[in-house]
Amino acid sequence: MTGDFPAHYGGEPIREDVLGYGSQSISESEKQAVVEALEGDYITRGPTVEAFEERAADLVDVDHAIATTSGTTALHLAGRAAGFDSGDEVITTPLTFVSTAHAATYCGATPVLADIDPHRRTLDPDAVRDRITPETEAIVPMHYGGHPADIEGLLEVADEHDLTVIWDACHAFGGTWNDEPIGSQRDMAVFSFHPVKNVTTGEGGMIVTDDAELAARLRRLRSFEMDYGPEGHEDEPWYQVSEGVGYNYNVTDIQAALGLAQLDRLETFKARRDEVISAYDTAFADVPGFRTPPEAPNSDPMYHLYAVEIGEEFGCDRKEFVNALHTENLGVQVHYVPLHYHPYFEEEFGYERGEFPEAEGVYEGLVSLPLHAEMDDQDVEDVITAVRRLHEYHA
Ligand SMILES: Cc1ncc(COP(=O)(O)O)c(C=O)c1O
Incomplete structure (x- = not known):
């Protein structure tokens, strides 16, 4: 099956080459x-x-x-x-x-x-x-x-x-x-x-x-x-x-x-990152269960990540989302497994799961979508289409 069907469930991947969540720009x-x-x-x-x-x-x-x-x-x-x-x-x-x-x-x-x-x-x-x-x-x-x-x-x-x-x-x-x-x-x-x-x-x-x-x-x-x-x-x-x-x-x-x-080239990098963010914000505004990054009042950040949170209403959980986007050749990533889940911090400092409910709650849904200055309009469109068709498949 092809067309609007997510690759993870039998459709064609949205792209052939992998688009990473981040990348350098060298001219x-x-x-x-x-x-x-x-x-x-x-x-x-x-x-x-x-x-x-x-x-x-x-x-x-x-x-x-x-x-x-x-x-x-x-x-x-x-x-x-x-x-x-x-x-x-x-x-x-x-x-x-x-x-x-x-x-x-x-x-x-x-x-x-x-x-x-x-x-x-x-x-x-x-x-x-x-x-x-x-x-x-x-x-x-x-x-x-x-x-x-x-x-x-x-x-x-x-x-x-x-x-x-x-x-x-x-x-x-x-x-x-x-x-x-x-x-x-x-x-x-x-x-x-x-x-x-x-x-x-x-x-x-x-x-x-x-x-x-x-x-x-x-x-x-x-x-x-x-x-x-x-x-x-x-x-x-x-x-x-x-x-x-x-x-x-x-x-x-x-x-x-x-x-x-x-x-x-800092200003050019920032301008392109801002354009990608703005395209994502617009495209995802009406997707249920898809929390886009928060606004930053009185600030003009240069964002390194576009990290969204997948909620129940989206239709699938974060694990399914990540695997489905990887099948589309979109290299989404999760930032980060909370420190107290790492064996080193558990064993050395005695941290346990459940101790930091806010961090754990955010982590449950967190996924970083591709964001970098080398992304062209087609790259941005691929990400938007993949997310939207995954939601529609599960809706
Ligand atoms: C929040 C944060 N702190 C520190 C580092 C370490 O930076 P580096 O990879 O340059 O050692 C990273 C790298 O990913 C990071 O994301």
Whole structure:
């Protein structure tokens, strides 16, 4: 059977090639920038990394930007710079990627999960309040899919209890909240430049901050915690000494050249993502049991995900929906299996299912549809047709 019949139930797939939920956009300008970097004097961290950091700092309107090898290593460095240690508690959301919690775990601190506000799908400030103990050091909220967390509410809790805030803004590069770039809020914010994210350097990440001391500490930790010119050794140019356990999280000029070329195209990427979102919002407005992403008042987010929630009225459950769209060659994905469902968090920290009902309720229906700047109108139409015909089949 063909035509309007979903492929999962015997029809023809809507397309032959797989459309992923996210993808990079690489043009001639990126290719040329990378070739030029390869012909330069530095192919490891050099002047292009500095230029990339300066440009990103300008865009996010912060004083300092420190590029690293990934969002994960950026979170690790942020946790170390904040001084996380064993015995410390760091409050974060269950509805995130594991790396958010690793800002704490990599430093020997304990990730303490608090439930989400189901509308925003981000940390609920009141749930955070309930989890505060004398050991609480910090909050690590995540801007889910690019949608800003309750920044005001979370900063209020942080102020009440003198807590550090590290914003996991891995999904949110390029967006604004209350006319401020997302990521410019205190104390530090972390971005990811993985290929599915809003801009890419292949792999890569960045920490941004207005705090000069934190920035200096982050730079040292990124590169072996090395003092490259200690006082009293000015006539011994080889004398470089380590002052603690640092890392090699240095990013290369090749990646930074790619990153700079991507930043040149940031507005184009955002405009295309916004067009796709708007087409989806219009097409799905009348589909029952199909909750489209929430509005973000006073904000202009750059969305990384278009995550919908499938409810009972849609006609099939989330598992059936995902498998049916995969049969259509549409690479939908689920972001995320809540952290307390992962064996590591269950076994190491004793979390159990049922503890975070709001996150669990949202997770039950969650599916991310394809969203990226390279999608053409036919790609968008394929997704819309597949969703609508699946609903009609089950109606
Ligand atoms: C919310 C969140 N935080 C952190 C990360 C880690 O970023 P990276 O893949 O660059 O290490 C990701 C990556 O998917 C993420 O989605």
